[in-house]
Amino acid sequence: MRIYCPICSSACHRRSRPFSSAGCRYQLVHCPGCDLMFWTPPSLPTEFSYASLDFGNYDTSHGSGHEELSAHQKGFARNYRGPRGSLLDVGCSDGNFLRWAQSNGFEVYGVDIDSVALQHARRITPRVWLLTLAEFAEWASGQGLRFDVITFFDVLEHQPQPLPFLQSAARLLVPGGWIAGTVPNRRRLLKTGRSAREAFWDFPPHHFLWFNAGALRSALVAGGLNGVEVQCQMYGYATPEMLRLAGNPVKRLALRWAPEAPSAMMPDWLFQALRQAKLAAQVLPQAMEAGLERLVHAGGSLYFQGRNHVD
Numbered sequence: 001m002r003i004y005c006p007i008c009s010s011a012c013h014r015r016s017r018p019f020s021s022a023g024c025r026y027q028l029v030h031c032p033g034c035d036l037m038f039w040t041p042p043s044l045p046t047e048f049s050y051a052s053l054d055f056g057n058y059d060t061s062h063g064s065g066h067e068e069l070s071a072h073q074k075g076f077a078r079n080y081r082g083p084r085g086s087l088l089d090v091g092c093s094d095g096n097f098l099r100w101a102q103s104n105g106f107e108v109y110g111v112d113i114d115s116v117a118l119q120h121a122r123r124i125t126p127r128v129w130l131l132t133l134a135e136f137a138e139w140a141s142g143q144g145l146r147f148d149v150i151t152f153f154d155v156l157e158h159q160p161q162p163l164p165f166l167q168s169a170a171r172l173l174v175p176g177g178w179i180a181g182t183v184p185n186r187r188r189l190l191k192t193g194r195s196a197r198e199a200f201w202d203f204p205p206h207h208f209l210w211f212n213a214g215a216l217r218s219a220l221v222a223g224g225l226n227g228v229e230v231q232c233q234m235y236g237y238a239t240p241e242m243l244r245l246a247g248n249p250v251k252r253l254a255l256r257w258a259p260e261a262p263s264a265m266m267p268d269w270l271f272q273a274l275r276q277a278k279l280a281a282q283v284l285p286q287a288m289e290a291g292l293e294r295l296v297h298a299g300g301s302l303y304f305q306g307r308n309h310v311d
């Protein structure tokens with residue numbers, strides 16, 4: 001059976017890596033037209049739903065209660081040059097980004113399919129809904145609601161049908177409005193998670209699309225965006241791997257031997273020295289990771305932004 005690319009509709013023949021999850025058998029396909037790698041069939045197992053996942057973990061992993069922007073959201077703070085206006089964050093989770101956007105002058109809205117995370121987000125704004133983007137778009141178009149900015153951080157790669165998703169977002173934008181967000185970079189240097197056992201989050205039914213910079217650019221253009229910019233950025237998922245490569249023995253030693261507070265048994269100079277060593281052991285591997293990834297332009301995350309056609 002022929003398989004067609006969900007972005008550029010090219011016929012795809014190259015298949016590899018059969019992978020089973022929750023009774024569903026997926027195959028990884030590489031599109032010769034736009035370089036996208038995608039898992040097929042583009043369907044969730046019947047019993048799968050995000051509401052049935054252990055949201056305690058999901059919530060924690062997505063940084064509930066963070067006061068600062070997470071690493072992948074910082075790209076927006078660095079790169080966005082449009083006006084402060086209405087902003088919809090798709091997959092807003094606990095509202096970490098909404099909090100930042102609101103305090104930076106945006107009128108914020110959010111949707112997510114994680115009811116637990118939305119309870120946190122409602123403390124930031126009442127304008128968050130337990131809906132998919134398609135459901136929200138239908139409701140919002142009835143209300144005449146449109147946005148200056150729509151963001152989705154680490155959401156696009158989850159979409160079995162990416163083009164309808166992008167088109168829904170584009171329809172919700174004002175003319176000339178902005179779309180921005182991130183996806184994981186499949187060409188990341190430090191490939192934490194070469195298998196589904198190591199990184200279940202990067203495999204179906206979680207992630208259906210594996211982007212590199214070129215494939216992401218093609219998808220955004222196909223979704224109707226102009227002036228698309230894509231840049232590699234450091235992510236942070238790779239930190240544990242880097243710790244294994246470089247810093248873990250140092251860190252383990254430092255954490256074991258560095259006390260939290262000075263004691264009568266320990267001279268002050270030794271306490272200070274151990275504390276500095278502990279700090280260096282924690283910071284150095286992350287700095288090495290960032291440096292290495294930047295050096296070869298193969299960071300863990302791809303930041304993108306682009307604009308809607310001006311009517």
Ligand SMILES: [Zn+2]
Nearest residue numbers: 005008031034
């Ligand atoms: Zn394609």
